[in-house]
Amino acid sequence: MTYADTLFKENIENILTNGVFSEQARPKYKDGKTANSKYITGNFATYDLEKGQFPITSLRPIPIKSAIKELLWIYQDQTSSLKVLKEKYGVNYWDEWEVGTTGTIGQRYGATVKKYDIITKLLAGLEKNPWNRRNIINLWQYEDFEATKGLLPCAFQTMFEVRRGESGALYLDATLIQRSNDMLVAHHINAMQYVALQLMIAKHFSWQVGKFFYFINNLHIYDNQFEQAQELLHRTPSKKEPRLILNVPDGTNFFDIKAEDFELVDYEPVRPQLKFDLAI
Ligand SMILES: Nc1nc(=O)c2c([nH]1)NC[C@@H]1CN(c3ccc(C(=O)N[C@@H](CCC(=O)O)C(=O)O)cc3)CN21
Numbered sequence: 001m002t003y004a005d006t007l008f009k010e011n012i013e014n015i016l017t018n019g020v021f022s023e024q025a026r027p028k029y030k031d032g033k034t035a036n037s038k039y040i041t042g043n044f045a046t047y048d049l050e051k052g053q054f055p056i057t058s059l060r061p062i063p064i065k066s067a068i069k070e071l072l073w074i075y076q077d078q079t080s081s082l083k084v085l086k087e088k089y090g091v092n093y094w095d096e097w098e099v100g101t102t103g104t105i106g107q108r109y110g111a112t113v114k115k116y117d118i119i120t121k122l123l124a125g126l127e128k129n130p131w132n133r134r135n136i137i138n139l140w141q142y143e144d145f146e147a148t149k150g151l152l153p154c155a156f157q158t159m160f161e162v163r164r165g166e167s168g169a170l171y172l173d174a175t176l177i178q179r180s181n182d183m184l185v186a187h188h189i190n191a192m193q194y195v196a197l198q199l200m201i202a203k204h205f206s207w208q209v210g211k212f213f214y215f216i217n218n219l220h221i222y223d224n225q226f227e228q229a230q231e232l233l234h235r236t237p238s239k240k241e242p243r244l245i246l247n248v249p250d251g252t253n254f255f256d257i258k259a260e261d262f263e264l265v266d267y268e269p270v271r272p273q274l275k276f277d278l279a280i
Pocket residue numbers: 027061062063066093094097151182185186189273274278279280
């Protein structure tokens with residue numbers, strides 16, 4: 001069993017056994033009922049990408065291409081327009097979170113990246129001095145929250161660090177900090193998106209990817225997902241060790257990387273796909 005599958009099964013067991021219930025949850029299901037969840041706090045994992053530990057489960061198919069396209073929408077297109085997400089990338093899983101009839105998810109995510117010109121600043125900082133210890137993307141901006149309505153960012157902060165490995169090559173480590181995670185739906189979507197971002201920045205500078213650190217403050221399973229949770233526990237994972245590869249030459253500019261350049265190899269997820277009635 002891969003490290004990711006071991007952790008996923010452990011987290012499901014842990015939430016079902018030791019988790020506590022939310023009491024005044026914000027989201028609702030489609031039928032209007034409050035979407036409460038069972039949760040644990042302060043979940044942390046380290047994946048050594050260099051050693052082939054990737055944060056993806058084989059217990060159900062993860063929509064990896066959509067996840068990477070959503071990431072490019074945020075950090076390359078730098079917009080929160082649902083039209084761009086749909087027409088350029090064919091991804092519509094954010095539609096339920098449109099703010100009014102604006103055609104956007106509000107002044108959030110990509111719109112925040114653009115407003116503060118975060119990627120330019122991050123890349124310039126790493127270029128000037130890779131050891132600067134200030135490589136932070138922070139989407140938690142109160143000014144933006146006051147500007148429009150909209151879901152507040154869940155995966156809201158990323159940090160990068162550079163270190164020289166034993167081989168003499170430079171490695172880029174990344175830390176993703178997430179305040180809230182719908183584990184069965186989005187845990188591996190979020191983790192793999194940010195591994196993709198780490199790969200993009202590493203390629204831009206001709207570095208290798210090292211470790212991926214993933215911290216989640218509230219890791220939950222919604223109360224309409226317990227059956228799917230049991231199903232996942234009963235499934236036998238694939239023995240393959242999937243890896244995400246970015247097929248571009250070293251030094252390729254961050255903004256020239258495309259979704260098609262990513263390849264997830266040795267991924268043989270268990271089917272059938274599970275259905276979820278999302279908390280909105
Ligand atoms: N309750 C909840 N969970 C989330 O994961 C979530 C939100 N809300 N709100 C905002 C975004 C939207 N995200 C989503 C929304 C839907 C899917 C989804 O339907 N995923 C399906 C297949 C999608 C596809 O193939 O394109 C899946 O099987 O994972 C995934 C992430 C992640 N976020």
